[in-house]
Amino acid sequence: MPVKTPIPLSPYTKVFQDIIVQIKAPVENLQATPTSLPTAEPATGQWRKTLDAGDFPTITPTPYNVAHIAYVCLAGKNTDAATQTLYWKMIKNGASVATGSLSVSAGYYYTVSAFFYGVVAGDVIEVRLWATSANVNWDYDGFQIQPSRIVTTEALNSPCYVNFKNVIACPTFVKGAPGVSTTAGYAPYHCDAFSLTLYGSSSFDVLFPKATFCLCRLSYGDYNNANNALTSTSPTYRPYYYRNCVPLTISLVVWKFW
């Protein structure tokens, strides 16, 4: 007797998934006494860290792809009577990532928000600061790793109903005298094409995640300022920093066709 393949009643199956992101709380330090900056580039960064697996967000189920952004925020003050220039440089595993300068008015605070894109456990990242006067100091640092470009094996290259939920603006820094300069939205992607920027929960009848940009990208550190830094000054706030909107839950219905 020939074996007949049964004809399915439906030409597709549905896979239900909740991608849950548990992002680590930011790590902050505020020095009791500010440290003067050198007037030449230091040999090692004022802030330097070997990234540990425990620094990274926990994502369940284990995604097919995730790109991690290490956000390093350094801040201090120009106590000089004149405007001074602050220089900064980002280093990853001994190689220069980005550099730049910033004018800081007398008596103003400055903030350098550095975004290292595509970091993994074991990477050594550092930020160097120096200035045209030793009267420019630094006394604040903050750090957090954020996830971008998440997709699961089941959802990759499949049409999905997607609900981005539990969207939070992060990091939230509390030490020093913090102020938020700008909060940027996340960007859902369909077939690796950018559509819009969102700041809260949102659902899509169909997204088709591809391998490059996956389900969505974060703003700072990915589609803006990847492997670069943003700088800001303020007479009041230290740090005066940037935040990303991060969806912590992504509910999927993946359509798998026969």
Place this chain on the structure above:
Amino acid sequence: MAVYSFELDVPFPEKIEDLDRKLRKLLGNVVSWSYSYITKTFTIELSEALPEDKIAILKEAVKKCL
């Protein structure tokens, strides 16, 4: 404030102080600038917008400072 960003297709120095001085002397109203060695993107923020004819030559002016 005005921000201009473009790709630089020439080697960028590791030591930046001389470049910074040249940029500030040339443009006069530099608030900040940055360069990514990874993406080769140069971004400069000026306190006042440049006239249209100056925007067109900004990239060449920056390259001359390198």
